[in-house]
Amino acid sequence: MYQTNYHRASSVQEAVQMMGAATEGKYLSGGMTLIPTMRQRLAAPSDLIDLRHIAEMKGIAVNGRSVRIGAATTHEEVATSAELRTVCPALCGLAGHIGDPAVRHMGTIGGSIANNDPAADYPAAMLALDAVIVTDRREIKAGDFFTGLFETALEDGEIITAVRFDAPAKAAYQKFANPASRYAMAGVFVAKRDNGDVRVAVTGAGSSGVFRHPDLEAALSANWSPDAVANVTVDGSDMLSDLHASAAYRANLVKVMTKRAVSAT
């Protein structure tokens, strides 16, 4: 790992100031992607600004159907939140299957979303739940937030402080994990609202990262059942293709995961 300078912020404001003073700084949350990436010398920030000790960025608040999760909340805390489980168990289940227990104790929802790995789980949930990404300076709808592979709408120095969403009537997440890395080769989050609106968001498969599938959404809003997607064509031309799975294989997985997710609701 290249040399770096570590700073611990105790407030969002202080973190922004520390970033302003750094030549080429990076925010550090749980570090479960960033530290291994630095260790491989694939990233070399001059300064690391640790967000893990900022109290205002932690915790889960559920008010009726409305949910707010602080960005520095760990996967373990999301997975085991009894309050969240009563309104959106799908998100608890998703968080409980990220990485392994030790990773879940450190990794955070804000870190995962900010990194926007094309195979990460949380982006699919944010998109399907029509979540709002709250930062130190504005609020961004999930649909405008994820802009490409490892790319987001975040500006230089902008910090995600929380995410919020209204819990849908029904939701589920199913992923087909790569047998070696356990990252999603295709992960599908489905959500249905009381007014009939359906969202289907796909991670792990798209060549530009997480995306919604309008045809699957239309089929499921007409008929919320696994059979409803039988005649939907999932096009593989924009899917990732690598030694683990061809684009056509991933396209098929998207359909299968959608069926499984709907069955699970």
Added chain:
Amino acid sequence: MAKITMTVNGRQVSGVCDDRTLLVHFIRENLGLTGTHVGCDTSQCGACVVHMDGQSVKSCSILAAQAAGSSITTIEGLAQNGELHPVQAAFKAHHGLQCGFCTPGMVMTALDMIRRHGSDLDEATVRAELEGNICRCTGYHNIVKAILAAAHEMGGVRQAAE
């Protein structure tokens, strides 16, 4: 350079290291506690698992500076007065190791699992939660047996104490 202070196995310790120093190297090289191992360079093997503020973490994926001020437990902190910890004793009794390289991480992961699930721990959960710990000798079977036996014994002890 950073001056790091933390509590390790109940004792307050300090050391000076680079900001980039990983927690596992601080533990091994600054503190001389070599029970915590480095097995891979990709965060996957779990040989470096320690507890930070009561939760299992991979000390190869955390900077020592991130852990400053926290309370760390390593494998050396488990045995008390020369008596093996029940999880260590179960690994011995059930032959849950062969070469032993992964064992410190396995034991720390097992203890964390038992802390969270208590004596309700079942085989499927143990196997799923060993996701982040790799053993190339045992085929895991005796590790799973040892963890279940330890969970049972520790649960029994807890009930007896209540």
